[in-house]
Amino acid sequence: MTAVLRSEWRKLSTSPGTPWLLLAVIASTTGVGALAAATVSGGDRVKTALTGVQLGQAVVVILAVLLISGEYATGMIRVSLAATPRRTALLAAKAALLTSTVAVTGALAIGTSLLVAHAPVTAAALRSVLYLCLMALLALGASTVVRETGASIGLMLGLLYLPPLLLPAITDPAWKRHIQHLAPASGGLGTLAWWALAAMLLGAVTLSIRDA
Amino acid sequence: MRTLRAEWTKLRTVRGWVVALLAAAAAIIGLGVLPGMQGTCDATCRLPVGPDGTEVTDVLYFVHKPLTGDGSLTVRLDALTGILPSAPDQQPDPTGGGPQHADGDGGRPGLVPWAKTGILIKDGTRSGSSYAALMLTGTHGVRMQYDFTNDIAGPAGGGPRWLRLTRAGGTVTGEVSADGTTWTKVAGVTPSNLPATAEIGVFATSPQYTEAVAGALGLHGASGGPTSATGAYEQVTLTGTSASGWRGDQIGGGGDRAGTSTQDGDRITVTGSGDIAPAVAGPAGLGVTITQTLAGTFAGLILVVVVATMFVTAEYRRGIMRTTMSAQPRRGRILAAKAVVIGGVVFAVGLVAAATVVTLGQRMLESSGVYVHSASLAVRLQVIVGTAAVLAVAAVLALGLGAVIRRSAAAVTTAIVAIVLPYLLAMTVLPDTAAQWMLRITPAAALAVQQSTPEYAQVSNLYTPVGGYFPLSPLGGFLVLCGWTALVLAIAGVLLRRRDA
Numbered sequence: 001m002t003a004v005l006r007s008e009w010r011k012l013s014t015s016p017g018t019p020w021l022l023l024a025v026i027a028s029t030t031g032v033g034a035l036a037a038a039t040v041s042g043g044d045r046v047k048t049a050l051t052g053v054q055l056g057q058a059v060v061v062i063l064a065v066l067l068i069s070g071e072y073a074t075g076m077i078r079v080s081l082a083a084t085p086r087r088t089a090l091l092a093a094k095a096a097l098l099t100s101t102v103a104v105t106g107a108l109a110i111g112t113s114l115l116v117a118h119a120p121v122t123a124a125a126l127r128s129v130l131y132l133c134l135m136a137l138l139a140l141g142a143s144t145v146v147r148e149t150g151a152s153i154g155l156m157l158g159l160l161y162l163p164p165l166l167l168p169a170i171t172d173p174a175w176k177r178h179i180q181h182l183a184p185a186s187g188g189l190g191t192l193a194w195w196a197l198a199a200m201l202l203g204a205v206t207l208s209i210r211d212a
Numbered sequence: 213m214r215t216l217r218a219e220w221t222k223l224r225t226v227r228g229w230v231v232a233l234l235a236a237a238a239a240i241i242g243l244g245v246l247p248g249m250q251g252t253c254d255a256t257c258r259l260p261v262g263p264d265g266t267e268v269t270d271v272l273y274f275v276h277k278p279l280t281g282d283g284s285l286t287v288r289l290d291a292l293t294g295i296l297p298s299a300p301d302q303q304p305d306p307t308g309g310g311p312q313h314a315d316g317d318g319g320r321p322g323l324v325p326w327a328k329t330g331i332l333i334k335d336g337t338r339s340g341s342s343y344a345a346l347m348l349t350g351t352h353g354v355r356m357q358y359d360f361t362n363d364i365a366g367p368a369g370g371g372p373r374w375l376r377l378t379r380a381g382g383t384v385t386g387e388v389s390a391d392g393t394t395w396t397k398v399a400g401v402t403p404s405n406l407p408a409t410a411e412i413g414v415f416a417t418s419p420q421y422t423e424a425v426a427g428a429l430g431l432h433g434a435s436g437g438p439t440s441a442t443g444a445y446e447q448v449t450l451t452g453t454s455a456s457g458w459r460g461d462q463i464g465g466g467g468d469r470a471g472t473s474t475q476d477g478d479r480i481t482v483t484g485s486g487d488i489a490p491a492v493a494g495p496a497g498l499g500v501t502i503t504q505t506l507a508g509t510f511a512g513l514i515l516v517v518v519v520a521t522m523f524v525t526a527e528y529r530r531g532i533m534r535t536t537m538s539a540q541p542r543r544g545r546i547l548a549a550k551a552v553v554i555g556g557v558v559f560a561v562g563l564v565a566a567a568t569v570v571t572l573g574q575r576m577l578e579s580s581g582v583y584v585h586s587a588s589l590a591v592r593l594q595v596i597v598g599t600a601a602v603l604a605v606a607a608v609l610a611l612g613l614g615a616v617i618r619r620s621a622a623a624v625t626t627a628i629v630a631i632v633l634p635y636l637l638a639m640t641v642l643p644d645t646a647a648q649w650m651l652r653i654t655p656a657a658a659l660a661v662q663q664s665t666p667e668y669a670q671v672s673n674l675y676t677p678v679g680g681y682f683p684l685s686p687l688g689g690f691l692v693l694c695g696w697t698a699l700v701l702a703i704a705g706v707l708l709r710r711r712d713a
Contacts, residue, residue, distance in 0.1 A: 039646045054637065058629055062621045069621075073529055150525065150620035151228070154518035157628045158511065161636050165510045166243060 004084050004093040012067065012097055021063045022105045029056030029109035030116055037117035046124050049117035053128055056109055057185075060102055060132050061156045064139035067094055068203075069149040077212045087207045091144060095200060098140055099133050106132035130189055134196045135160075138184060141199025145206050160185050215540045215549040222523075223553055229519045233557065236515035236603075237565040243508025244569035245576055259491050259499075259583070260340030260464065262360040263404040267585055269419075270339040270360075271464040271486025273471025274332060276413030283452015284378035285331050285412050287480075288392065290444040292348050294323040296421050297437030319439075323350035326489070326672050327418040329443030329482065331377040333384055334411050335403075339464040342405035345415070345488070346377050346386035346398060350441070355670070356386040356399040360490050363670040366398040379452075382406060392447075412450070413458065416443045416471065416484035419672060440471070440485040448478045491585070492673045493665055493680070499583030501664045502592065503680035505573025506599060509662070510635075512565065513606055514628055520554045520607035521623045524614035533713045543708045547615060551608045551701065558607040562600030570596055587664050594686055598661025605693050606631055609655065612700035616707055630696075631655045639677055647676075648683045655696045657682070660689030 012018055033052030040048045068091075071077040084090045106129040114121055138159075143152040163183035170176050181187045184195040223229060259267040279285075297319055330347025344358035346366075354366030354373075366388055374389040384406070386398040418441035458480065460473040471484035493501045527533040540546050570592065574584050587595070610627035617623040634654035638647035651657050660682035667675045675681035682689060 036642070040643050051637075055629065055633060058625055058633075062625050066621050073620075148228070148522075148620075150518050150522040150624045151232075153621055153624040154514050154628070157625065157632070158514045161628070161632050162511055162514070164640060165632070165636060166507055 001089060001093070004089050005096065007080075007083065008090075008093045008097050012101070015070070017066065018063070021059060021066075022101070025056050025059045025063070025102075025105050026109040026112060028059055029053055030112045032056075033113035034116045037119070045117060045119040046114070046122055049113050049119040050110065050124065050128055052113050053110070053132070056106075057132060057135050057160060058157060060106070060136050061139040061160070062153065063102070064098055064136040065143040065149060065152045065156065067098055067140060067143075069143045069147055069152050072147045072212070073149055081212050088204050091140075091200070091204055091207055095137060095140060098136050102133050102136040103129060127189060131192065134189065134192045135184070137196040138192070138199045141196065141201070141203035144203030145199070159183075215545050216552060218536075218539070219546075219549045219553040223557060226526075229522070232515050232519045233561050236512040236519075237561050239511035239515065240506070240508040240562075240565040241569045241572070243511055244505040244573040259585075262340050262490070263342045264359065264361065266361055267491040268340055268360045269464075269487045269489055269491045270341075271484075272328075272332075272415045272417035272462075272488050273460065273473060273482055273484030274334070274337065274411070274413055274415045274463050275458050275460045275473045275475075275480050275482050276332075276334075276337070276411040277450065277454045277456075277458055278409050279333070279379065279412040279450070280409040280453040282378075282380050283412070283450065283454065284376060285333075285414075285451075286374065286376040286392075286447070286449045287331060287414060288374050288446045289329070289348055290446050292323065292327070292329050292350075292441065292443055293321065294327045294350065294418055294439060294441040295319040296322040296324065296439050323441065324418055324421050324439050324672065325349070325351040326487070326670065327439065327441035328355075328488065329416040329441055329484075330414065331375050331386075332411075332413060332415040332488075333377060333379060333403075333406065335405055335407055336411060337461050337463050342403045343488070344377070344384035344386075344401050344403045344406075346375050346388070347415075348373070348375070348443075350418075352670075354388050354398060356401060357488075357670065358384070358401045358403045360488070361668070362401065363668075364399045364401070367396055377412070379406070379410070379412075412454075414443060414445055414448070414480055414482050415488075416441045416482040417486045417488055418484065419487040419489070422672060422674060438485055440483055442481060442483040445480045445482070446478065448480055487671070489671045490666075490668050492668065492671050493585050499585055500577065501585045501680050502570050502574055502587050502595060503662045503664050504577070504584075505569050506566065506595070506662055508569070509599060509603075509659075510632055512562070513603060513631065516558050516562075516603050516607050517610040517627045517631070518624055520558070520610040521614040521627055522620055523550060523554050524611055525618060525620040525623055528618045528713070529620070537713055544705050547612075547701070547705055547708055550611055554611055555604045555608045559600050559604035562603035563597065566596040566599040585665055591664050595662055595664050598686055598690065601690065602658045602661055602693065605658070605690075605697050606655065609693070609697040609700055612697060612704040615704035616700065635659060635677065651677060651683050651689075653692065655693045657684050657689040658693035660684045661686040 029052035032055045033049045036048050036051035071080060080090060081087060110125050110128050114125060139156050142155055146152040146155060163179055167176060184192050260270050262268040327350035328347045330345055332343055332345040334343035335341040342359055346356050348354055353368050356364040374392045376387045378385045382402050383400050385400040387395040388398060389395045418439045420436050421439045422436040458475055462470040473482045493499050536546055537543060577584050613627050614623040634650040635656040638650040663680055663682050663686060667681050
């Protein structure tokens with residue numbers, strides 16, 4: 001397992017896009033947060049400062065999707081699977097690395113956002129970091145199933161942004177509540193954890209039974 | 213031409229793309245038809261229609277006399293007072309939508325901005341009939357309004373004042389005065405359909421109180437309730453041929469909130485609730501517009517953007533771009549051909565989807581009892597063709613981004629984030645001014661093509677994008693998207709020529 005982790009870490013850390021994406025997570029989260037904090041007066045300061053997570057999560061999704069779909073695009077996946085015949089171990093290593101990377105980057109991004117907006121660090125900050133990690137896992141699982149970069153990104157951004165756009169069109173309060181509670185972005189960490197778990201399990205199953 | 217056919221062949225032979233485009237159409241139609249909105253309107257539930265065919269609200273209390281031929285009515289307006297709902301409901305609707313009525317009895321004194329009282333001359337007491345009126349409003353001063361959609365501001369100032377409305381032939385002139393001797397003309401207007409004998413008198417009405425509340429997820433809901441306005445008049449003097457005796461009538465609806473009036477010699481006090489103005493859809497109004505049926509646009513948009521981006525990034529990834537460029541060395545033409553093919557196909561798909569969902573969706577909403585504001589053929593075409601055009605141009609924008617960035621992940625994200633996120637942020641977390649700017653300068657401005665009812669300055673409503681009201685005109689918003697697309701295409705054209713494939 002150490003060998004798999006090390007090889008995955010080598011891939012992630014040497015791929016030229018990674019540092020830019022991590023920088024983009026911090027820049028977009030902090031930038032939008034600072035902009036929102038500057039324009040919105042009153043209300044929940046912490047909540048306003050964390051507006052940037054709305055954009056930052058999109059970059060986290062790219063990072064997570066590329067981690068696996070990038071390998072399918074270049075054919076690298078066949079080499080990876082030849083080197084690690086236990087396919088779930090490969091996925092687990094990717095998940096572990098992704099989670100820790102996103103946790104560190106997310107903590108930096110959210111810490112900076114709160115600092116810029118002069119908002120206190122509360123439990124909401126910790127929850128936001130956890131949110132980004134779970135979102136990354138959901139994206140990784142989904143991308144393992146879909147395999148195509150563009151389609152995975154479209155699917156993930158649809159999951160993120162569509163439910164709140166559809167909500168106003170639905171007037172039946174029961175349906176509204178269901179959608180709000182079941183959508184990964186608005187249902188709370190518990191719901192998101194179930195989404196991430198389901199996506200990762202489905203990803204593990206499809207990775208194991210399909211040809212690469 | 214050969215390049216065009218080559219690109220068309222590429223697009224139609226990738227199964228995933230064809231499926232995705234069909235799914236886009238299905239999403240637009242499905243999401244427009246599915247949400248089971250339930251209402252209580254049956255076939256008899258229709259708004260009155262004004263002289264020019266606009267749907268109107270015409271609910272007020274009118275103390276009137278028939279006036280044959282020319283004449284004038286002069287009154288001294290002693291006071292305009294009103295009652296607001298007792299306590300605005302502090303508990304926001306947990307579902308984030310729908311107006312809430314705080315129907316407490318009593319209420320607190322106060323006026324809504326468009327509470328109205330003044331002199332009215334009207335073609336009978338039928339709802340929706342032609343009229344001209346000179347009035348004092350809650351906070352918008354003296355106004356001269358006629359035939360529902362027309363609104364002219366009078367001189368500023370408040371307090372006790374004199375109002376006079378004079379009819380001469382088809383023209384009705386409104387004048388105001390501070391002392392009853394020096395008169396200032398507000399306007400002379402020509403209502404479309406005043407008969408020889410029209411009803412003239414004083415009226416009062418007051419629209420529903422509406423205020424935005426932040427619901428769950430940051431989505432705006434609305435809370436409010438009915439209000440009333442009272443006008444107290446003295447020295448009511450009518451010249452011209454008329455019958456004797458003032459008659460008080462509730463015009464339109466009313467129900468348990470019907471107005472009242474008292475008379476004592478030449479003093480009249482009139483209290484009313486409602487509005488005499490164009491009808492609007494949204495929290496302060498009744499029903500929805502055909503825009504409601506296009507809720508699935510964004511779902512379709514995301515699918516279309518993914519296909520359009522991959523239409524070029526997939527070629528880079530597979531190395532087909534090198535073959536394409538050997539076959540057509542003039543690279544600008546490749547980009548042009550791709551843009552024409554993806555734009556044309558998406559436009560056709562979008563047109564079918566939008567036309568279906570607007571027609572079918574409206575019928576389904578009506579059959580489940582939701583009132584849908586009527587839209588003229590021109591507006592209908594604007595919404596349908598506009599939606600298809602927005603999807604097509606957004607696809608070309610995504611194609612350009614794909615050609616500039618060459619990587620699916622970054623290109624798809626940029627395209628979706630550029631169009632969808634500004635709209636989402638404008639709708640949810642951003643304050644009003646920031647939201648309006650978002651919908652002026654970002655590609656999301658193009659959604660203005662879906663606005664199907666105009667915004668009226670003289671009607672208080674929450675004119676938000678959620679309710680289908682946009683800061684730019686349909687054409688203006690669409691041009692913003694076109695501008696972005698032209699910019700991205702130009703950059704893509706230059707880069708395509710300069711870079712190795």
